[in-house]
Amino acid sequence: MNNFQKDLFDRTKNQEDSEYVQSCRADIDEWLVSKTNQQDRVLEIGCSTGTLLKKIIVKTKQIAYGVDISEESIRLIDSEKIKATALNLDQEYLPYEEGQFNLILSSHTIEHILDTHKFMEESKRVLSKNGRLIVSCPNINTPI
Numbered sequence: 645m646n647n648f649q650k651d652l653f654d655r656t657k658n659q660e661d662s663e664y665v666q667s668c669r670a671d672i673d674e675w676l677v678s679k680t681n682q683q684d685r686v687l688e689i690g691c692s693t694g695t696l697l698k699k700i701i702v703k704t705k706q707i708a709y710g711v712d713i714s715e716e717s718i719r720l721i722d723s724e725k726i727k728a729t730a731l732n733l734d735q736e737y738l739p740y741e742e743g744q745f746n747l748i749l750s751s752h753t754i755e756h757i758l759d760t761h762k763f764m765e766e767s768k769r770v771l772s773k774n775g776r777l778i779v780s781c782p783n784i785n786t787p788i
Contacts, residue, residue, distance in 0.1 A: 669752070672780055673699060676749055679778060680704055687711070687738075687745040687770065689763070690753025691728055694721040701725045709745070711738065713756075734758045738766045746775040755781045 673696045680686065682704050688697050691710025701708050701723065710728040712718055718730045729739055734757060748767050757763045767777050 672751055676700075676751060676778060676780075677703060679776070680747060682706070684747040685745045685772075687740070687748045689733070689738075689748060689750040689767070690756075691721075691726075692717045694723060694726045694728060696749065696751065697721075697726045697728075698723055709740070733763055733766065738770050740770045742769055743772040743775075744770050746772040748775070748777045750778070751780045752782060754779055 676696060677699045680700050680703055684700075684704055685706070686697070686700055686704065686708045688700075688708070688710040691697055691712045692714070694710060697708040697710050707725050707727055710718075710721070710726060711731050711733070712728065713730065713732050715730040718728045721728050731739070748771055750763075750767075754760060754763060771777055
């Protein structure tokens with residue numbers, strides 16, 4: 645992670661702790677969970693400490709996968725059903741097979757990625773033929 649990315653990550657991480665932002669994120673997470681089913685093989689790009697993935701595995705009863713730039717966040721994931729990896733998508737490739745997932749979720753992450761083309765190409769590579777990619781990002785009026 646370069647200094648610019650680390651500074652941005654640290655500033656937004658502090659903002660994400662606010663009650664209002666947590667409430668907004670909970671609404672987004674609820675909507676994302678509603679889009680899953682028991683057959684889904686799920687990858688979350690930008691999984692942080694696995695909050696969303698924990699909700700998903702309750703519904704799907706399957707192992708879920710996640711990646712995040714923060715090694716500290718990955719270490720805080722406390723579920724055996726979440727297989728998470730720390731990596732920087734601007735510098736590394738997703739460590740998964742082609743077509744491995746039929747659902748990729750990424751919430752409030754793409755705006756932190758410098759190489760969005762690579763993000764999309766890698767997502768496409770690991771997504772199955774009829775898979776779904778759901779990306780959400782804040783707009784200019786969002787407080788984070």
